Amino acid sequence: MYSIFGVAWFSDPRKLFALVRQRLNLGGVFVFSQPPGSLGAYGLQGMYKGGFAGPAMYTYRFSYTHAMWRSLLLSAGLRRSRDLLHEAPKPDHIGTSDCPSRVPE
Known part of the structure; x- marks a missing residue:
């Protein structure tokens, strides 16, 4: 199961990871990637989506x-x-991290 800037970022991991564990077979793999959290700002965070044009829309993410x-x-x-940390191609830019995990056999 793979998630790139998706379900693992926008769903409560305490609930999501338990559901993923229930659905994966023994030895199954769950991989997700996302940007690093803002220094000192961890947990549930609000954010605007769709940029700053048009009607105000917001969502929540977990960091x-x-x-x-x-x-x-x-x-x-x-x-x-x-852990697979991917540095940004340019200095001072934001990289990503992949978080592969496996169901123990």
């Missing part, structure tokens, strides 16, 4: 440190297999 993501995955019964 955590790598250590917190690891803790959330483990508490749902998913074993973290490795």
Whole structure:
């Protein structure tokens, strides 16, 4: 199961990861990627969507440190297999991180 800037960013991971664990077969893999959290601003955050043109629309996202993501995955019964940090191609730009996890066999 893969999520790139999607469900793992916009769903409560305490609920989502438990559901993912229930649906994956033994040895199944769940991978998600997203940008790093803003320094010191972790947890549930509000954000505007669709830019700043047109009617005001908003949504919520979840942002955590790598250590917190690891803790959330483990508490749902998913074993973290490795962290893949992707540096931005230009200095001072934002990179991404992939968070692959596996259902223990």
